[in-house]
Amino acid sequence: MSPARSALDLLQTVFGYEAFRGRQGEIVEHVANGGDALVLMPTGGGKSLCYQIPALLRQGCAVVVSPLIALMQDQVEGLHQLGIEAAFLNSTLSLEEAREVERKFLSGQLKLLYVAPERLLTPRCLGLLESAPVALFAIDEAHCVSQWGHDFRPEYIGLSTLHERFPEVPRIALTATADAATRREIVQRLALEDAAEFVSSFDRPNIRYAIVEKDNARRQLLEFIEREHEGDTGIVYCLSRKRVEETAAFLNEHGITALPYHAGLDAETRARNQTRFLREDGIVMAATIAFGMGIDKPDVRFVAHIDLPKSLEGYYQETGRAGRDGLPSNAWLAYGLNDVMQLKDMIESGQAPEAQKQIERQKLNAMLGLAETTQCRRQVILGYFGEQSAPCGNCDNCIKPPTTWDATDAARKALSCTFRTGQRFGAGHIIDVLLGRETEKVKQHFHDRVTTFGIGRELPEAAWRSVFRQLLAGGYLATDSEGYGTLHLTDAARPLLRGELELHLRGLPEKRKRDKSERDKKRSAASLDIAPADEPLWQRLRQKRRELADAQSVPAYLIFSDATLKAMLDARPATLSDMAHISGVGAQKLDRYGLAFLDVLHGAD
Known part of the structure; x- marks a missing residue:
C-alpha cells in the first residue's frame, strides 16, 4: 500500500465503507501515528479495522496476537478477499508452510501476521520479529489477561514483554467486555499506563434482550426458535456438556439442524462442527462457553442461554455474537431457581481463595440483578459497564413492562419455613412443607408437624419457586458452602422477618397460547x-x-x-x-x- 493513501481512502476503496463509525477514525489516526491504545468496543463494533488500517498505513508488518486458530484463519481469509497480504503462524501449518510464512515476513511481503500468544513468546518467534520491521502489535481479546475475568488465559500475562523488547513499536489492545476492574488489570499487566483509552458505547441497539422464567427450557427454546428464527443461524449456550448433547439432539428431533460443541468432544469433531457452523446457513450450535470467542460470523441471528451465565461480562460477550452485521437479532435467556442454587453452590464449594470467591459472588449477583430487574434490561447492562442510557424500547421489559406484587407475607413464610425445618434443606423440600405435601421426606423429618406446614397453600408451586429464586438473588437466603444446595437465612432476612421491611417481587408471567398470526407477527419483528x-x-x-x-x-x-x-x-x-x-x-x-x-x-x- 502507498503511504500517501489516507485512512479514509483505504476504508472506502479497500473495505467498502463510506465513513468510520464512532471513534474508529480517532483510533486509526492515533495508532497510525505511533501511539499506544486500549480500545473497548462492543462485538460487531469494528475493532479489527482499528488495527488493520494502521497496518496498511505504517511501514512493516502488523503482528496480531489472537487466541484462537479459527479466528486467525477467518481473519486472514477475509483479508485475502480484500486483496491484502496476510498470514498466520499456528499449529495447523506444516514445518515447510511455517517457514514459507516466515520467509514472506522477512521479505516484507506481509502486511498482517496473526500469531497465538504462546507461540509469539517463544525465542524463535521473538527473534523472527526482531529481524524485520514490525508496524504495530495488536492484542486481540485483551480481557484474557485478567486473572479473575471470565476468560482468563495465562499465556496472555507474558505479553508485557512486547513493550520491553520493542519499545518503539505501537501496541493496541482490544476487547469487547471489560468492567472497570478488568480494564485496570489490562493496563497494568500489558504495561499500557501511557496508552490512550478509547471507550466506545457498549450499546448494541440491534439486539433485543429477553429473559424468561424456566418452564421446560428445551420446549421454551424450541418455541422461541420456531416463532422468531426459523431457518436462522444461532448459538445456544448450556452450562454442562451433557446439556449440550441433549439440547442438540432435541433440536434435531424437531427438524432444526443443530450441532454440539464442548471441550469433551475430540478435536476433529469440534473442528468439523465449527467449520459447518461458519460455512453453512441455518446451523444452530449448542455449546458450552468453550465455543465462541473470536467467532466472526456476522449473520448469527440469535444467541440463547438455557442456563444462567456466571457473570454479566460473560453474558454480554456471548450475546454480542448475535447480529454483528447490525441487523435485528435476539438475545434470549431462560433461567430458574435451580440455576441460582447451582451457580452459588459452585462458588461456595470451589477451591478458589476467599478473595476470588467474593469477586465471583459479586459478578453472579450482577447477573441475577439483570435477570430479576423490572427496569430496562439495556439500562442495567450498560450501567454495569459505567454507561448511562435511557430506556431502550427494545427489550422484553420495555415492550411489556413486568408486574410486581407485595410479596412481604409470602417472603416471611418462606424464610420462616426455612428456619423451622432446620436450615439444612433445599428449596424443593421447603416448598413441599409450605404446600402441606405429606411426602416421605416431609414425614421422615417430622416436618408435617412444624408450624409452617401448609401455610403456603394460597400460592402455586411455580410462584413459590419464583419467591425462593428472588430471595436468593436478593441475598435474603444463601446456599451452604459444601455444595449440597441447602438454604439458610442471612442477616438481611432479619428485618424482613421482624416486620421492619416490605418486599415487592417481580410477578409471574402470564401463560399465553400463541396462534399462527402472533407467530408471524413476532417473527417479522426480529427478521x-x-x-x-x-x-x-x-x-x-x-x-x-x-x-x-x-x-x-x-x-x-x-x-x-x-x-x-x-x-x-x-x-x-x-x-x-x-x-x-x-x-x-x-x-x-x-x-x-x-x-x-x-x-x-x-x-x-
Missing part, C-alpha cells in the same frame, strides 16, 4: 424485514454467495455479509459504478464478484 415479493430474489442472492464461497472453501459471509446483500436487494444497483456505493463492497470484491451479483439482481442468472 430482516424482507418483503414477501422480494424473498425469491433474496434467496437467489444467498445462493450465488454460497456457490462462490463453496468454490473457494470459505465461509459465505467472507464473500458478502447479509447486511451487504440486503443493501443490494434494497438499492438494486444497475451498474458496477452503482454497486461500488453499496456498503461492504470494496474495489477488490467489486472486481471479483460485482458482475455475478448484478446478473442475479437483474435476472441474467
Whole structure:
C-alpha cells in the first residue's frame, strides 16, 4: 500500500465503507501515528479495522496476537478477499508452510501476521520479529489477561514483554467486555499506563434482550426458535456438556439442524462442527462457553442461554455474537431457581481463595440483578459497564413492562419455613412443607408437624419457586458452602422477618397460547424485514454467495455479509459504478464478484 493513501481512502476503496463509525477514525489516526491504545468496543463494533488500517498505513508488518486458530484463519481469509497480504503462524501449518510464512515476513511481503500468544513468546518467534520491521502489535481479546475475568488465559500475562523488547513499536489492545476492574488489570499487566483509552458505547441497539422464567427450557427454546428464527443461524449456550448433547439432539428431533460443541468432544469433531457452523446457513450450535470467542460470523441471528451465565461480562460477550452485521437479532435467556442454587453452590464449594470467591459472588449477583430487574434490561447492562442510557424500547421489559406484587407475607413464610425445618434443606423440600405435601421426606423429618406446614397453600408451586429464586438473588437466603444446595437465612432476612421491611417481587408471567398470526407477527419483528415479493430474489442472492464461497472453501459471509446483500436487494444497483456505493463492497470484491451479483439482481442468472 502507498503511504500517501489516507485512512479514509483505504476504508472506502479497500473495505467498502463510506465513513468510520464512532471513534474508529480517532483510533486509526492515533495508532497510525505511533501511539499506544486500549480500545473497548462492543462485538460487531469494528475493532479489527482499528488495527488493520494502521497496518496498511505504517511501514512493516502488523503482528496480531489472537487466541484462537479459527479466528486467525477467518481473519486472514477475509483479508485475502480484500486483496491484502496476510498470514498466520499456528499449529495447523506444516514445518515447510511455517517457514514459507516466515520467509514472506522477512521479505516484507506481509502486511498482517496473526500469531497465538504462546507461540509469539517463544525465542524463535521473538527473534523472527526482531529481524524485520514490525508496524504495530495488536492484542486481540485483551480481557484474557485478567486473572479473575471470565476468560482468563495465562499465556496472555507474558505479553508485557512486547513493550520491553520493542519499545518503539505501537501496541493496541482490544476487547469487547471489560468492567472497570478488568480494564485496570489490562493496563497494568500489558504495561499500557501511557496508552490512550478509547471507550466506545457498549450499546448494541440491534439486539433485543429477553429473559424468561424456566418452564421446560428445551420446549421454551424450541418455541422461541420456531416463532422468531426459523431457518436462522444461532448459538445456544448450556452450562454442562451433557446439556449440550441433549439440547442438540432435541433440536434435531424437531427438524432444526443443530450441532454440539464442548471441550469433551475430540478435536476433529469440534473442528468439523465449527467449520459447518461458519460455512453453512441455518446451523444452530449448542455449546458450552468453550465455543465462541473470536467467532466472526456476522449473520448469527440469535444467541440463547438455557442456563444462567456466571457473570454479566460473560453474558454480554456471548450475546454480542448475535447480529454483528447490525441487523435485528435476539438475545434470549431462560433461567430458574435451580440455576441460582447451582451457580452459588459452585462458588461456595470451589477451591478458589476467599478473595476470588467474593469477586465471583459479586459478578453472579450482577447477573441475577439483570435477570430479576423490572427496569430496562439495556439500562442495567450498560450501567454495569459505567454507561448511562435511557430506556431502550427494545427489550422484553420495555415492550411489556413486568408486574410486581407485595410479596412481604409470602417472603416471611418462606424464610420462616426455612428456619423451622432446620436450615439444612433445599428449596424443593421447603416448598413441599409450605404446600402441606405429606411426602416421605416431609414425614421422615417430622416436618408435617412444624408450624409452617401448609401455610403456603394460597400460592402455586411455580410462584413459590419464583419467591425462593428472588430471595436468593436478593441475598435474603444463601446456599451452604459444601455444595449440597441447602438454604439458610442471612442477616438481611432479619428485618424482613421482624416486620421492619416490605418486599415487592417481580410477578409471574402470564401463560399465553400463541396462534399462527402472533407467530408471524413476532417473527417479522426480529427478521430482516424482507418483503414477501422480494424473498425469491433474496434467496437467489444467498445462493450465488454460497456457490462462490463453496468454490473457494470459505465461509459465505467472507464473500458478502447479509447486511451487504440486503443493501443490494434494497438499492438494486444497475451498474458496477452503482454497486461500488453499496456498503461492504470494496474495489477488490467489486472486481471479483460485482458482475455475478448484478446478473442475479437483474435476472441474467
